[in-house]
Amino acid sequence: MIQWQQQSGDRLAQDRVLRWNLAGWILFGLLPPAVAxxxxxxxxRFWLLGLLALIALCHTVVLTRPDNPLLRPRTYLGVLVLVLGATAYLLDGGAAFYVVSLPHFWLFARAxxxxxxxxGAAAALTVFGGTLGQGWSPQFLTGNVVFTMVAYIAGVGLxxxxxxxxxxxxxxxxxxxxxxxxxxxxxxxxxxxxxxxxERERLAREIHDTLAQGFASIVVLAEAAxxxxxxxxxxxxxxxxxxEQTARENLAEARVLVGSAPESGVAVGSLASTLRRTLDRFVQDTGLTVTAELPDVDLDQRTRVALLRCTQESLANVRKHSGASTVGxxxxxxxxxxxxxxxxxxxxxxVEESHGFGLDGMSRRLAELDGELAVTSSLGDGTRVLASLPTHSQD
Incomplete structure (x- = not known):
């Protein structure tokens, strides 16, 4: 892609140079001899106008059909050399036409x-043609010859x-x-x-918040049973x-993670009821006292899932680490x-000494939705987790 753009830019720049050179060549190269x-x-007059028309036609063909097998750029330059020599003969000197035509040799030559x-051949024929037409004289030597040779040397250097x-x-x-x-x-x-x-981090967070928590619950329940x-x-x-219920839920979450089931976790508009079911299961498994204020709030799917995962992670931390008797x-x-x-x-x-994956995962999950997680706790005073999220449009 980059190489194509570079080649396209080079072609455009070359086309601009050729167009400007053509305009200058017509104005200062072809028109003055035609008028003279x-x-x-x-x-x-017939021969000179014919030569000018011929070289103009050849130039047009080379510009429009550079791949034409009958008139390649090198062939065109050969014709230009002959035309310059003939024009110099017909005009008794063609140094000016030669000077204006010099850029063609550098624009169309391969090397x-x-x-x-x-x-150089064009300069020699220009001098020779002018000599035949005007004759060898001091005036011609100081004019046409010197001007042509100086132009040739300067053109080569430039x-x-x-x-x-x-x-x-x-x-x-x-x-x-x-x-x-x-x-x-x-x-x-x-x-x-x-x-x-x-993606690895997302999967790790999802596994931690779903499958890992489910397996931890199964282990605790199995020990109690x-x-x-x-x-x-x-x-x-x-x-x-x-x-059994936890294992089934884990199986459903695993299917979601591997893509064999649609992502769910929370039904549309049912965050409050889903949280109530989660809390009922928590009370059933742990026997702790739970107080809840869960109004029905319509939220988009990603916000509902994020709040559910925060709740599940917080309850798992309460079960494993807090030794609490009451949860609100x-x-x-x-x-x-x-x-x-x-x-x-x-x-x-x-809080400052906590480096667990759970709190960090909750914080990252909320940050992805422009939300914030605030955790307040101290030894002997319990823990407060506050998840704040902006509301988004419904899915």
């Missing part, structure tokens, strides 16, 4: 050697300098293009690595039922946002 020969004899050779400058510019452009190509490849690889890392199997069969049966959950609808507050009366912890 109007007062000449009919035969001379500097060809340009030098052909422009042409070589421009060729070298353009070559260096092309080399630099190719180098920059190569560097840009390498940079783009490295940037694409970096984006790919970043995307893979972000085993302990109650001999002394409290009813309680043991309840624990086994909870294990409050869902509040604000102007342009929503807050979910989860508190417990457990042992608390030092």
């Amino acid at each position: 020969v109007l007062d000449a004899s009919p035969a001379r 500097p050697r060809d340009a030098i050779t052909l422009s 042409g070589l300098w421009v060729h070298r400058f353009v070559g260096q510019s092309n080399e630099r452009q190719e180098q920059l293009t190569a560097e840009l190509t390498v940079t783009q490849k490295e940037l694409a690889q970096a984006y790919q690595r970043q995307g893979a890392a972000e 085993r302990a109650a199997s001999a002394t409290d069969p009813v309680r043991c049966a309840e624990q086994l039922t909870s294990i 959950v409050v869902l509040t609808e604000l102007v342009g946002g929503v807050e979910l507050e989860i508190t417990d009366d457990g042992c608390g912890f030092v």
